[in-house]
Amino acid sequence: MLEIGKTIVSLDVVEEHFLCDLFKCKGACCVEGDSGAPLTQEEAVKLDEIYPIVEPYMTEEGKAVVESQGTSVVDSDDDVVTPLVNNCECAFTFKDEHGIVKCAIEKAFLEGKVDFRKPVSCHLFPVRITEYERFDAVNYQELRICKPARECGAGQKLPLYQFLKEPLIRKYGKDWYEQLAFAAEQKPWEK
Numbered sequence: 251m252l253e254i255g256k257t258i259v260s261l262d263v264v265e266e267h268f269l270c271d272l273f274k275c276k277g278a279c280c281v282e283g284d285s286g287a288p289l290t291q292e293e294a295v296k297l298d299e300i301y302p303i304v305e306p307y308m309t310e311e312g313k314a315v316v317e318s319q320g321t322s323v324v325d326s327d328d329d330v331v332t333p334l335v336n337n338c339e340c341a342f343t344f345k346d347e348h349g350i351v352k353c354a355i356e357k358a359f360l361e362g363k364v365d366f367r368k369p370v371s372c373h374l375f376p377v378r379i380t381e382y383e384r385f386d387a388v389n390y391q392e393l394r395i396c397k398p399a400r401e402c403g404a405g406q407k408l409p410l411y412q413f414l415k416e417p418l419i420r421k422y423g424k425d426w427y428e429q430l431a432f433a434a435e436q437k438p439w440e441k
Contacts, residue, residue, distance in 0.1 A: 254429045257422065262390035263377060264434035267403030268410040274398035277351030279375050281339040282395055286323065286331030288371040294322040294330050297342075300355070300364045304342065307354035312341040332369070373417035377410070409434065 252259040289297070297304075298321045305313055312335055319333040319341075333341045342354045359367045367373060376396055380387040390410060392400075403413065411418065411430055419427045 252430070252433050254433070255422070255426055256384070257386045257388050257426070259388040259430065260390055262392070262410070263388060264409055264411050264430070266390055266392075266400070266410045267406070267408055268376070268396070268399050268413045269403040269406050269408045270396075270413075271398040271402040272350045273348065274402075275395055276349060277343075278395040279393075280343050280351045280353065280372075282393075285325040285327070285329070286334050286340055287369045289322050289330045289332065289369050291330065293366075293369050296366050297321040297332075297355070297369075300358070300366060303363050304354050304358045307344055307357045308342060309335070309344055311335045312339075312343060312354070315341040370417060370421055373420060374414060377414055377418075379421070 251261065252264070301316065301321050305316075308316075315333045315335050321333070322330050323333045325331045335341055335343075339351065340353075343351050344354050344357070346352055353368050353372065355364070355366065356368045358364045371378075376391045376393060376399075378389055378391045380389070403410070411434055415427060418430070
């Protein structure tokens with residue numbers, strides 16, 4: 251474990267390799283799981299605000315779920331999350347011309363229609379953050395659906411923390427990320 255600021259970072263975040271291979275996984279992270287994408291309270295409010303702009307990018311099934319449940323719901327663990335279509339895929343998805351499930355929120359962002367890229371929990375995936383009173387635990391969640399990403403990352407020799415540079419900076423800032431990168435290069439745990 252690495253301690254950086256108010257975070258405890260699993261060594262897997264710096265030692266594992268990762269690079270999404272969407273042509274192989276088809277965006278399974280937006281489909282599989284037991285709940286929707288975790289949201290902060292601020293993100294839940296933001297989704298409600300931008301929904302009219304994001305809605306045209308969504309599937310009819312996703313729109314119907316949001317119309318009946320809202321842009322966020324509380325799951326069985328009392329966490330605020332995105333709603334799901336048939337208890338499966340996130341309501342804020344669509345399929346591209348290659349059959350890859352993608353984020354409608356991010357599509358609207360990339361087209362300059364909204365200033366919110368997507369929930370930070372999605373941007374950080376497969377890293378999961380658990381917030382405690384005194385620190386945040388930053389852990390890599392190794393899932394079967396991401397086997398192609400592990401293989402692709404290993405082939406490119408791309409560490410997970412480098413793959414997730416942008417969302418890690420979004421969450422914790424540039425100074426924090428630079429400390430993480432320095433620790434990853436120095437590998438003090440191996441001494």
